[in-house]
Amino acid sequence: MTKTQPYRGTQAVLRAIALLKVFTDARPQWGLSDLAQAVGLNKTTTYRLLTALESEELLERHAETDTYRLGLGMISLGGYALRANDLRALCQQELRSLAALAKETAALELLTGAEVLILDEVTGDRVMSGGQAIGTRWPVYATSTGKAMLAFMTAAEVTAVLPPQWLPLTPHTLPDHAALFADFAQTRARGFALADEELEIGLVAVGAPLLDFDGRVVAAISLAGPKTRLGNGRIAEIGSLVAAAARRVSIHLGYAPDVVINK
Amino acid sequence: MTKTQPYRGTQAVLRAIALLKVFTDARPQWGLSDLAQAVGLNKTTTYRLLTALESEELLERHAETDTYRLGLGMISLGGYALRANDLRALCQQELRSLAALAKETAALELLTGAEVLILDEVTGDRVMSGGQAIGTRWPVYATSTGKAMLAFMTAAEVTAVLPPQWLPLTPHTLPDHAALFADFAQTRARGFALADEELEIGLVAVGAPLLDFDGRVVAAISLAGPKTRLGNGRIAEIGSLVAAAARRVSIHLGYAPDVVINK
DNA sequence: CGATTAAATTTCATAATATGAAACGCTGTT
DNA sequence: AACAGCGTTTCATATTATGAAATTTAATCG
Numbered sequence: 290m291t292k293t294q295p296y297r298g299t300q301a302v303l304r305a306i307a308l309l310k311v312f313t314d315a316r317p318q319w320g321l322s323d324l325a326q327a328v329g330l331n332k333t334t335t336y337r338l339l340t341a342l343e344s345e346e347l348l349e350r351h352a353e354t355d356t357y358r359l360g361l362g363m364i365s366l367g368g369y370a371l372r373a374n375d376l377r378a379l380c381q382q383e384l385r386s387l388a389a390l391a392k393e394t395a396a397l398e399l400l401t402g403a404e405v406l407i408l409d410e411v412t413g414d415r416v417m418s419g420g421q422a423i424g425t426r427w428p429v430y431a432t433s434t435g436k437a438m439l440a441f442m443t444a445a446e447v448t449a450v451l452p453p454q455w456l457p458l459t460p461h462t463l464p465d466h467a468a469l470f471a472d473f474a475q476t477r478a479r480g481f482a483l484a485d486e487e488l489e490i491g492l493v494a495v496g497a498p499l500l501d502f503d504g505r506v507v508a509a510i511s512l513a514g515p516k517t518r519l520g521n522g523r524i525a526e527i528g529s530l531v532a533a534a535a536r537r538v539s540i541h542l543g544y545a546p547d548v549v550i551n552k
Numbered sequence: 553m554t555k556t557q558p559y560r561g562t563q564a565v566l567r568a569i570a571l572l573k574v575f576t577d578a579r580p581q582w583g584l585s586d587l588a589q590a591v592g593l594n595k596t597t598t599y600r601l602l603t604a605l606e607s608e609e610l611l612e613r614h615a616e617t618d619t620y621r622l623g624l625g626m627i628s629l630g631g632y633a634l635r636a637n638d639l640r641a642l643c644q645q646e647l648r649s650l651a652a653l654a655k656e657t658a659a660l661e662l663l664t665g666a667e668v669l670i671l672d673e674v675t676g677d678r679v680m681s682g683g684q685a686i687g688t689r690w691p692v693y694a695t696s697t698g699k700a701m702l703a704f705m706t707a708a709e710v711t712a713v714l715p716p717q718w719l720p721l722t723p724h725t726l727p728d729h730a731a732l733f734a735d736f737a738q739t740r741a742r743g744f745a746l747a748d749e750e751l752e753i754g755l756v757a758v759g760a761p762l763l764d765f766d767g768r769v770v771a772a773i774s775l776a777g778p779k780t781r782l783g784n785g786r787i788a789e790i791g792s793l794v795a796a797a798a799r800r801v802s803i804h805l806g807y808a809p810d811v812v813i814n815k
Numbered sequence: 816c817g818a819t820t821a822a823a824t825t826t827c828a829t830a831a832t833a834t835g836a837a838a839c840g841c842t843g844t845t
Numbered sequence: 846a847a848c849a850g851c852g853t854t855t856c857a858t859a860t861t862a863t864g865a866a867a868t869t870t871a872a873t874c875g
Contacts, residue, residue: 297607318636322851364633367631368688401700423631564862597863
């Protein structure tokens with residue numbers, strides 16, 4: 290029987306990872322039975338997997354409530370993962386100056402699948418941070434960074450990344466591919482992308498892509514703040530700050546600014 | 553055959569976790585063969601485990617060099633783990649004010665085994681941070697937080713935690729149990745622990761424990777900076793800042809300050 | 816260039832190991 | 846007291862992980 294296996298690697302490990310991924314900001318705490326149901330596994334199997342994860346501190350369980358949470362081992366590994374990222378180190382100084390100059394929150398984000406992942410965040414210290422949201426993911430099509438990255442990719446790449454359709458997150462979320470592609474043109478003309486209450490009401494952000502030696506999109510950086518502070522008057526100023534910073538980093542990545550952008 | 557199995561949970565999962573834990577700040581990048589050897593697994597087995605971890609983005613591999621690093625999924629999970637920690641949320645404001653007041657780096661640390669784990673860190677912004685070292689672990693006996701926690705635990709608990717002996721990290725590292733216990737007495741009298749170049753030459757830190765409703769040690773907070781700034785003149789001042797902050801948090805945890813400390 | 820490593824990858828037979836149904840025990844609820 | 850929901854243990858089964866060996870790939874060197 291030469292049946293190709295439907296999973297990559299080791300089944301038990303994939304199942305364990307599936308369990309871990311169920312823990313999110315929205316639901317950081319789980320009991321055994323709920324978990325088993327959530328990932329569609331037998332309760333006994335789930336129990337054993339959890340036991341393994343717990344014994345290595347990737348999960349911890351609260352004795353009283355008999356519920357699991359992500360554990361200290363996870364925090365350690367996350368820290369190592371973060372610090373192993375060269376791009377983050379490369380951008381840190383730029384993020385700091387951006388945040389300091391604009392007095393808004395600066396972020397570095399990567400594209401993964403149809404989402405952007407926050408790799409680093411430096412708050413402007415006007416408000417008290419809000420959320421150190423490193424590791425959080427947002428849909429590409431509703432973020433300044435996401436739109437900035439897509440705008441500098443080929444149409445083929447973009448359609449490969451984007452879901453065929455999506456539900457709007459706010460009344461201002463761009464509704465479809467057509468609207469997005471129109472936005473990309475503006476973004477390229479401007480030099481930065483603008484997400485004006487498209488992700489969340491009251492939140493405005495501008496983003497610019499980081500390009501490597503090949504002119505390929507690597508990541509994006511952004512500045513974000515409340516609509517009350519980031520009115521139309523300040524967009525151009527903030528936008529050019531971000532674009533300039535992105536350009537400086539891109540040059541570090543070997544990007545040659547005079548080369549024609551592919552697309 | 554009622555042989556008790558030598559591992560807890562699922563073997564394959566434990567092996568996968570062992571692989572993950574090999575990735576550290578000191579060695580963030582590994583090739584397959586090295587990994588297999590490091591954890592003592594067959595190369596094929598290692599290969600399959602890595603494949604699973606990679607397919608779920610807990611690891612990523614650099615195409616050119618054929619080496620693995622911790623991946624984006626790890627960053628996400630680490631972020632969730634961090635944000636699921638109530639203690640961290642509870643202390644964040646105190647850490648900020650400490651860092652701002654003292655213009656030094658404030659940290660919140662937990663005890664795990666014979667090590668402290670940095671759960672949060674707020675830099676004083678005088679120097680440019682140094683290291684966002686969240687998730688990093690240090691030996692209890694050479695840190696202000698570690699010594700602060702031990703000083704408020706029972707002798708039995710302390711000896712259970714401490715290794716029988718250790719190698720000094722600097723010429724000032726306390727050499728053995730006796731020296732540590734003497735230090736605990738001072739710590740209790742002072743209200744805070746002092747680590748004066750015991751972990752690293754040039755680094756001075758003061759720490760105080762967080763106690764819960766039972767008077768039991770939960771964690772510790774600290775202020776740390778270079779010896780050049782934290783000379784003997786400033787220790788008392790900085791120390792009482794930390795002790796006061798720790799006390800405020802402890803009260804939030806239900807600690808009743810007038811109750812006699814167990815020990 | 817061909818030879819020589821060293822490394823990653825695939826194959827395949829084997830049985831060790833993960834699996835899940837069922838039974839058990841515990842706790843709180845009606 | 847009976848019930849319901851949950852975590853835990855047991856145990857027979859074969860699925861699934863395993864590792865030795867063979868194969869491919871890439872890099873290094875004579």
